[in-house]
Structures are given as C-alpha cells and as structure tokens.
Amino acid sequence: MKIAILGATKGMGRAVARRLVERGDELFLLGRDPEDLVRSARDLETRAGRASGSVGTATCDLERPEGFAAALAAAEAGLGGLNAVVVTAGLFATQDQLEADPELARRLLTVDFANTIVFCEDARRRLLARGGGTLCVFSSVAGERGRKPVVLYGAAKAGLSRYLEGLDHKFRGQGLRTICVKPGFVRTGMTAGLPTPPFACEPDAVAVRVVRAIDRGSPVVYAPGIWGLIMLVIRLLPRFVMRKIGF
Numbered sequence: 001m002k003i004a005i006l007g008a009t010k011g012m013g014r015a016v017a018r019r020l021v022e023r024g025d026e027l028f029l030l031g032r033d034p035e036d037l038v039r040s041a042r043d044l045e046t047r048a049g050r051a052s053g054s055v056g057t058a059t060c061d062l063e064r065p066e067g068f069a070a071a072l073a074a075a076e077a078g079l080g081g082l083n084a085v086v087v088t089a090g091l092f093a094t095q096d097q098l099e100a101d102p103e104l105a106r107r108l109l110t111v112d113f114a115n116t117i118v119f120c121e122d123a124r125r126r127l128l129a130r131g132g133g134t135l136c137v138f139s140s141v142a143g144e145r146g147r148k149p150v151v152l153y154g155a156a157k158a159g160l161s162r163y164l165e166g167l168d169h170k171f172r173g174q175g176l177r178t179i180c181v182k183p184g185f186v187r188t189g190m191t192a193g194l195p196t197p198p199f200a201c202e203p204d205a206v207a208v209r210v211v212r213a214i215d216r217g218s219p220v221v222y223a224p225g226i227w228g229l230i231m232l233v234i235r236l237l238p239r240f241v242m243r244k245i246g247f
C-alpha cells in the first residue's frame with residue numbers, strides 16, 4: 001500500500017510506521033519538523049533495507065491548516081498514488097494545565113478536533129477521488145464519557161470520534177474505510193511523568209492492532225483490547241456514579 005502518515009516521528013505513529021515499512025508498504029511522512037522527518041525516514045529505510053530517499057517527507061503542522069493541501073499533494077506525488085492516510089499526531093495536556101492556561105486549551109481543542117478534521121476532509125476527498133482507500137485516525141478512550149481528569153482533551157477526542165463514525169457511515173459504500181483508533185494509556189513521550197494506570201501498554205502492541213485493523217477495515221479499534229470491555233462498562237454507568245468517581 002501507498003501510505004501517508006502524519007505523526008510518525010514519535011510514539012505510536014513511529015511504531016505503526018516501522019511495522020508498515022518492515023512488511024513492505026511504501027510510506028510518506030508528514031510532520032512539523034523537517035529534520036525529525038528526515039531522520040525518521042532514514043531510520044525506516046534502514047529497517048526495511050530500502051534505498052536512501054525512498055521514504056519521502058513533507059512538512060505539515062496541525063496548527064497551520066493552510067499547509068494541509070500542499071502536504072497531502074506532496075505525499076500523493078511522492079508515492080505515485082495513495083491508498084491510505086494515517087493520522088497519529090495530536091496534542092495532550094493535563095486537565096489542570098488546560099484549566100490554568102486558556103491559550104493552551106484553545107490550541108489543544110483546535111489541533112485535536114477542528115484541524116485534525118480539516119486535515120481528514122482533505123485526505124477523504126483525495127482517497128475518494130481515487131476510488132477509495134483507508135483513513136486511520138487516532139482518537140482516544142478519553143472521548144467515551146465526560147470524565148473529570150480529561151474534560152477538555154476528552155471533549156476534543158469525543159468530537160473527533162463522532163466525526164470518524166459519521167464518515168464511516170456515509171462513505172464506506174463508496175470505498176472509504178474509516179478507522180478510529182482508541183488507545184488506553186500507552187507509554188510514550190505524551191504520557192511521560194504521568195502516573196501509570198493499570199493496563200498501560202507499549203506503542204508496539206498498539207501498532208500490531210492498528211495494522212491488523214487497517215488490513216481488515218475494522219471501524220473501531222481499542223488498544224490494548226481490554227479497553228473495549230472497560231469502556232463498555234463505563235458507557236453504561238449512570239451519571240451520578242460518574243460524578244462520584246475520580247475516573
């Protein structure tokens with residue numbers, strides 16, 4: 001497959017990119033730091049035994065939507081086609097940090113909700129123009145219920161999950177397979193320094209589930225899988241219980 005990926009310089013995006021390139025997919029990396037992108041591309045080429053320059057890169061910052069079209073056009077041109085777009089890029093801050101800093105809250109809501117969707121809309125149009133493909137986007141279990149520790153981040157991810165669900169309902173019949181990834185707590189730079197809850201996992205374990213979901217076209221994937229069961233229970237809890245517990 002010819003795959004553009006936004007967020008492959010770190011964490012789960014890096015793990016997904018490594019898995020895809022090692023099994024033979026062609027990748028094009030999008031991200032905000034040109035040097036990081038080139039370093040990541042060379043790492044992927046070495047892992048897959050490919051020629052230097054075979055993994056292309058272009059800058060794309062989720063805070064600069066005016067650059068989305070050019071970045072995706074560069075990916076299409078570099079790959080000579082486009083079968084899938086993967087979006088792992090995202091911003092996190094704790095609820096305390098966001099309550100204390102309205103500008104940070106505005107940025108996070110813009111990046112994780114509005115601008116991610118604007119990026120996906122451009123990717124959707126390009127994939128549909130080619131007869132279909134796969135759009136795989138990282139949301140979070142944080143979006144499943146209104147929860148005290150993630151009021152703002154969770155709201156952004158909830159909106160993103162709903163968008164992805166609607167997209168899947170509307171366009172699957174036209175060949176666009178939309179995949180919403182909902183990780184639990186994963187040990188990456190994003191969670192460094194946070195207390196580790198039960199069922200925490202490593203990015204590689206998430207990547208295995210995500211690549212399988214891309215192959216199968218599963219519309220929703222929890223990672224690790226146990227979070228599917230946990231969230232089933234959480235979704236059923238009455239509001240007065242959610243108000244009492246710290247979860």
Ligand SMILES: NC(=O)c1ccc[n+]([C@@H]2O[C@H](COP(=O)([O-])OP(=O)(O)OC[C@H]3O[C@@H](n4cnc5c(N)ncnc54)[C@H](OP(=O)(O)O)[C@@H]3O)[C@@H](O)[C@H]2O)c1
Pocket residue numbers: 006007008009010011012013031032033036060061062063088089090091092111138139140141142182183184185186187188189190191
């Ligand atoms: N870690 C968790 O426990 C967890 C749980 C649930 C959901 N998630 C979600 O899963 C996704 C991946 O998380 P992760 O833990 O792998 O994160 P991570 O290690 O912090 O990596 C985040 C990636 O997003 C990129 N990024 C950040 N802001 C960007 C921007 N404005 N424009 C373009 N790229 C940007 C970063 O690029 P740079 O290299 O330039 O910084 C990096 O490649 C995120 O959407 C996150 O919200 C994470």
